[in-house]
Amino acid sequence: MTPSSASLPLRERVGQINQRLKGWEAVRWVDGAPRITDVLRREVDRWGGIGALYGVLRADPWSQVRWSNGIPPARSAETYELVQDFVRTRGAGLPTLFVEEVPHGLMALGGTTVPVNLALGAGMDPELTAQLAAHIAAETRARGAHVALVSGLDILRDPRWGRAEECFSEDPALAAALMEATVRGMQGSRSDGRIDGDHIAVVAKHLAAQGAGIGGRNGSGAPIGRRELGEIHLRPAYAAARAGVAGFMAAYNDIDGVACTANRDLLTGTLRDDWNWTGIVMADGTAVDRLRDSTPDPATAAALAIHAGVDLSLWDEAFTHVEEAVQRGILDEADVTRAADRVLALKERVGLLDGSISRDHAAEPDAATTREFIALVSRAAAQACVLVHDDDALPLPASAVVAVIGPNADDLEAQLGDYTPPRPQDDPGVSTVRSALEARHGVGNVRYAQGSGHRTALSDEATAAVDDALAGATAAVVVLGGTSRRSYEDEFADNGAVDGPAPDTTNGEGVDLSRLALPAEQLALLRAARAAVPLVIAVLIDGRPRPLDELIPLCDALIVSPFPGPAGGAAIVDVIAGGRGGGLLPATHPRVDGVLPVAHDERMETARGYVDARIPVGQLFGAGAPAGITVTLRPADPGIATDALNDGDTVTLHADIVNSSDSAVSLAVPLYGRRHERGLRPRRRTLLSVRRVRVEARSGAVLPFVLGADELGSWAAGRPEAAPAEVLAWTASTHDPPADAVTVRITDGKGRTGWES
Amino acid sequence: MTPSSASLPLRERVGQINQRLKGWEAVRWVDGAPRITDVLRREVDRWGGIGALYGVLRADPWSQVRWSNGIPPARSAETYELVQDFVRTRGAGLPTLFVEEVPHGLMALGGTTVPVNLALGAGMDPELTAQLAAHIAAETRARGAHVALVSGLDILRDPRWGRAEECFSEDPALAAALMEATVRGMQGSRSDGRIDGDHIAVVAKHLAAQGAGIGGRNGSGAPIGRRELGEIHLRPAYAAARAGVAGFMAAYNDIDGVACTANRDLLTGTLRDDWNWTGIVMADGTAVDRLRDSTPDPATAAALAIHAGVDLSLWDEAFTHVEEAVQRGILDEADVTRAADRVLALKERVGLLDGSISRDHAAEPDAATTREFIALVSRAAAQACVLVHDDDALPLPASAVVAVIGPNADDLEAQLGDYTPPRPQDDPGVSTVRSALEARHGVGNVRYAQGSGHRTALSDEATAAVDDALAGATAAVVVLGGTSRRSYEDEFADNGAVDGPAPDTTNGEGVDLSRLALPAEQLALLRAARAAVPLVIAVLIDGRPRPLDELIPLCDALIVSPFPGPAGGAAIVDVIAGGRGGGLLPATHPRVDGVLPVAHDERMETARGYVDARIPVGQLFGAGAPAGITVTLRPADPGIATDALNDGDTVTLHADIVNSSDSAVSLAVPLYGRRHERGLRPRRRTLLSVRRVRVEARSGAVLPFVLGADELGSWAAGRPEAAPAEVLAWTASTHDPPADAVTVRITDGKGRTGWES
Secondary structure (H helix, E strand, O other): OOOOOOOOOHHHHHHHOOOOOEHHHHEEEEOOEEEEOHHHHHHHHHHOOOOEEEOOOEOOOOOOOOOOOOOOHHHHHHHHHHHHHHHHHHOOOOOOEEEEEOOOOOOEOOOOOOOOHHHHHHHOOHHHHHHHHHHHHHHHHHHOOOEEEEEOOOOOOOOOOHHHHHOOOOOHHHHHHHHHHHHHHHHOOOOOOOOOOOOOEEEEEEEOOHHHOHHHOOOOOEOEOHHHHHHHHOHHHHHHHHOOOOEEEEOOOEEOOEEHHHOHHHHHHHHHHHOOOOOEEEEOOOOOHHHHHOOOOHHHHHHHHHHHOOOEOOOOOHHHHHHHHHHOOOOOHHHHHHHHHHHHHHHHHOOOOOOOOOHHHHOOOOHHHHHHHHHHHHHHHHHOOEEEEEOOOOOOOOOOOEEEEOOOOOOHHHHOOOOOOOOOOOOOOOOOHHHHHHHHHOHHHEEEEOOEOOOOEOOHHHHHHHHHHHOOOOEEEEEEEOOOOOOOOOOEOOOOOEOOOOOOOOOOOOOOOOOOOOOHHHHHHHHHHHHHOOEEEEEEEEOOOOOOOOOHHHOOEEEEEEOOOOOHHHHHHHHHHHOOOOOOOOOOEEOOOOOOOOOOOOEOOOOOOEOOEOOOEEEOOOOOOOOOEEEEEOOOOOOEEHHHHHOOOOEEEEEEEEEOOOOOEEEEEEEEEEEEOOOOOOEOOEEEEEEEEEEOOOEEEEEEEEEOHHHHOEOOOOOOEOOOEEEEEEOOOOOOOOOOOEEEEEEOOOOOOOOOO | OOOOOOOOOHHHHHHHOOOOOEHHHHEEEEOOEEEEOHHHHHHHHHHOOOOEEEOOOEOOOOOOOOOOOOOOHHHHHHHHHHHHHHHHHHOOOOOOEEEEEOOOOOOEOOOOOOOOHHHHHHHOOHHHHHHHHHHHHHHHHHHOOOEEEEEOOOOOOOOOOHHHHHOOOOOHHHHHHHHHHHHHHHHOOOOOOOOOOOOOEEEEEEEOOHHHOHHHOOOOOEOEOHHHHHHHHOHHHHHHHHOOOOEEEEOOOEEOOEEHHHOHHHHHHHHHHHOOOOOEEEEOOOOOHHHHHOOOOHHHHHHHHHHHOOOEOOOOOHHHHHHHHHHOOOOOHHHHHHHHHHHHHHHHHOOOOOOOOOHHHHOOOOHHHHHHHHHHHHHHHHHHOEEEEEOOOOOOOOOOOEEEEOOOOOOHHHHOOOOOOOOOOOOOOOOOHHHHHHHHHOHHHEEEEOOEOOOOEOOHHHHHHHHHHHOOOOEEEEEEEOOOOOOOOOOEOOOOOEOOOOOOOOOOOOOOOOOOOOOHHHHHHHHHHHHHOOOEEEEEEEOOOOOOOOOHHHOOEEEEEEOOOOOHHHHHHHHHHHOOOOOOOOOOEEOOOOOOOOOOOOEOOOOOOEOOEOOOEEEOOOOOOOOOEEEEEOOOOOOEEHHHHHOOOOEEEEEEEEEOOOOOEEEEEEEEEEEEOOOOOOEOOEEEEEEEEEEOOOEEEEEEEEEOHHHHOEOOOOOOEOOOEEEEEEOOOOOOOOOOOEEEEEEOOOOOOOOOO
16 A cells, blocks of 8 residues: 555645755764764754655765765664654654665765766676666665665767766667666565665666757757657666666756756656656756746745656755745645655655664675675676777787876776765775786886876976886887866865866766867877887776777777776776777767767768768777677568567567687677668667677677567657567668668558558 | 649649759750750650749859850840740640749849848848848849749758858847748738739748758758747748748758658648648758658658648659559549649749739849849948957058958958859959958058968968068958858769868858868968057958857957858958948857857756856857947836737837947847746747847937737747746847846736746
8 A cells, every 4th residue: 555645734745855955964973973963953843854865975075075074884874773763753753765876886985886887888788787786786775775866867969968977878778778777786676566675766867868968068958859859868767667766866957948857748748647657756956946947936946846746856945835835826735745655655665664674684795795796896897898999909918018108097086987985095996007007017017107187287297207107118008088086175066066176177967078089188198109119008998988080090909998997997907918898889989079969870861971070970889899709690580560569579680699719708799770660760770789698719609689669669759669660680880781681570460561662 | 713733634743743853954055045955855745744943044063054154144034935935835734933043142144142141140130131132033033933942941050060151040030030021022022922023932941940950960860849949940931931931942851850851740730730821842952862761662752742741842753753652552642733733823823824924024123223232232241240359450541551361351252152153254243351452442552362271271382472461561351261162173962062072162051060160271370460460350251150269369350251242342341441340140159169059049057068168159149239339228018918919919128229429320239038938948048139220420219129929929839829928138248138137028817927926
């Protein structure tokens, strides 16, 4: 039976849908113990309880929480229990939900940081993603939290956007697969829908189309149409909804003029009416207050958001005006009850209302579990490394004397991404490229120089140190790229986005870039290496696709690694040592600045590029396939009918994988497609499906791709629908279907695809 | 009574909706007389007539027609008569429509070229635009043509697009006003809707949203939503429809996945059902054939287009398969009849069916009319010059010794734009900046050097010539920019867009640019002038907004002039001599490359620009207001009700203009607005209205702005609709409303705007 808030006084119902506080201000670590603050006391007194408490454990420059002043990891659960007791006893008795940021690992002191979503996108491995998610969930729940805020819905359509790293991919099918895996891994899959004490409820963010913001500017409008929304931006959300995700966070941006926070078509029409999804919709931080331009006052803003389908606020002042909105008659009290009921339903789902969870269910992971987690983080890092170019330079012999230079050669933080907690002093599992090279080649055979900043030049001494490092080296590893590093000296906006980042910061929320070409200072390092050393290996560690055309002529091999996490250095050196990348590019790299946006799945068109950039695409999504492997797609079964698509029927294509090399390989095998539906301009290429497989040396494998409505149907309405079509399918990396592409026919009741002459 | 094609055999009806030929191949000028070719003979025989004949007079590099081989202007009418007689007598008796390109003047030998649309946008003068249009129409009709293909619907949303020059503006209200003026001027305004012998039928192009193509790439998809389409892209088309425009040309691009050529929602739903418009829809050149990706074969492509609402093809092979489509049952014969009826209706409208027009109605303009036309072209050029920056450098004394350098200093063709016929040998009305300076300062006081190409460097000698020109000069006028010049040696795509332009061409159809910053070669000229001469005046003649931030520190004054036409040189020198520009920027200039798109009417957002380009906007739409003029808006009337908006009621705002200078001034006065409608994210600023006024020296004027549903209503659905709102209005050039902005309240039946607290 669903819990109901109807019997609560309106004030208490309003309290259930407010999530105003910053948790680190509600409870503080003082003299070796957690202390409730007046901030929490006042809030509980005001509402007779609170619906949810955000970020008790959040530790980062915005919160100014660090190892010296934060709650020690081992005392998290105790702290949460203190808060929960306080809320229950001082308020009217309802427990509160504890909500934490978990974008790529728990953003708390001691939280395990995993590679950013874009790195997981390179891996294209839903199972690994689910395993990582399960570990993250267990770790987070063990601390005492119930709800994780998790990025993954955003689609990388413009790499100028600083949050590109939080996207899994530019491709909606890949993002959907990894989002679904994340939800499954984090929430578990109990048949009764409950989220048990080893798992955590997920609020997936952001809904929707934030990646379509004009010019890649954070929070700018997405003036897109219904089909673009459905085909590109809603797919990960649909996958999450189907997996039973507990919540969605409404995005800051508007879609065609209507802010997502006020978008009833989206939050009620699509989510609830179309998808039959049940769960809570949370506003993004201060997003309801940001409706100030769409409404005359805060009460109207709250009414608009709640009526649209927002159930729970985040930091907003506007939601404190809900009683006023009801009294003024601009908001139906039943809408408030409905929202509060949804918050209660989530509390029940995580076991808060019937006492079905307790400290016992959320034990700290044991040592073996922790080791397994760390191993998975390393595996994910390996999969994040894409070998884009290798002019027979790799593998690099272990005997080489190596100069390792560049801003990301020995900068652990630059491997981690935004929304990362401060690292512990003792952090044995980590590696940079420098430390990993030292481990492989010996400290004496590795010469390091930073050489330049990420956006700024360094001193003349630093330049001289580069020359010194290069002198006598037989190979150079030049590690370039960007960083989402945040500093405790940075200034932040009211939602935690950096606002005045350090001049050397290039990535993350609030750090959009107009120029993606690497700055001259970084390219100069590559040129210096090229001039001084016979073998140059370039590495790009970054959270967004950059133009690579200037790099490739300056190096013999190029590895691209979206922020690969704490184990990234070793993973990159493994590629250098082994000569094979672990993943594929999760997004298309533009050839040069000025051609954005580009994506592998833009529609067919008659444009001929720019006269000063004939081919806007540099490297396509999916580039980086390992050498020595051939993939051949077998001809298709006759095809399927549209009603069979609706009934869940499928066709299976089989790919024969042959590994003619002398070593086993783990690789992602993408299946690309072009879907012809009469009257629609087709997308040039989309990802139909992708599977990872391990193939032993001098051996083969057969890989089945099972294709149903998700892969072959229409997504124009934001969910898979049967429609007659012909789909060309292929596995080569080509942007257009090769001559031997396989045709899958989806026919109507009369056996027609709509594509017959 | 509307003519009906129902009695014609299907084949003849199909003939009426085909416009396959390139007219210059249908009739040729041989041995001093026009000759019908086999091309026309075969086509007439095939269909028993033809519906329309495109481009008999077209003269340009694509057609390879020039003064030496084309039909002399004085023999045009005779040529057309020959063709018409042939079609009538050899076919089944129906006359054909003669269709010509008239993008900014008739694109035929001897056609008068007027400034490009973007230049008219700078002028913001609907009356002048209408007068120019009337002259163009008279000239074109005098040649014997019936239908003009006229740009003006496209909205300049991304200046990388080579066709930016064909747009009036980035702003839909300005574009709509000038489009309406163009239709009124060209077609006349007879109460019976007929287009008499002094006027010409307009097919306005392109419908719709071509300016929203991804990345500014010509013909790329526009994945925009309904509100963006209605508010930004459909407004000029609605204005044209309301003015009774004879036709629309469907655009190449898709809107959210559906090619405009196959877009029934647009071509039938919006145009006919919503707008109650009657007229013909013409396909763009080969656009039906380009449905090949959306359909299995040409017959299906034709069926799709006709069913969507295309009535007349252009060059397409697909429309020759219409009978096949009917026979195969994929196209209703009634759809063919309907399309043919619309073609016949246009023939009737221009007087072709009842013999109401004859050679007598289309006399060559007399000398006085021609002089008036030339004077208007000069006035339009003057209005096209925007004084963006003046550090007390202007006026320049006539005694100055002037170095005039740069690729556009003496390049007449670079002033004209794309779709321009070859100039006559004897072309007395023209001027370049060089020639105009020579006229003012004396040939002996003007030193010219080209210095560089538009995209390419010139020889060392050319550089040395710059130094020579600068030596001893007291002022430098450095004329930079781009060019849409086409060469008879260029290669062209099957639709006449240049495909392999000369390396020095930068603008026009098929010439999209990824980098808009002026090339180093051009900036070097400005630097050389800055170093050598005390006073530097920069002039940018270009068809698109370029980043100007690099130019301004290098000059004392900067004049921006969208391709100003044949009289552009004198117009620019008038600004130099007078110290006042004639127009305002018709589009927002980006501050730097990499920030596109930008526009003054993007929605309010929370983005803070890019960390490497905090303010993406360089110069706002509307910049360039003349000094010495103050504009003050009086407080508003109480407001109006939404039903009054529907009933055509208006409010009038009055601006007091004071000219405190010693000379009369003609200026455009824009009225800006921000419209708050509950639940919508407002556009930061839009143009509500603009009026031109002349104010005498030391004098004042009162300017009324009459605001109705067009200005104050919602355009979300593609036509003005009443909706409660509050509209802030102001005349200052600021991007945000100043403190003294005037509020106009549009209330519902209960006196509420939806904006009350």
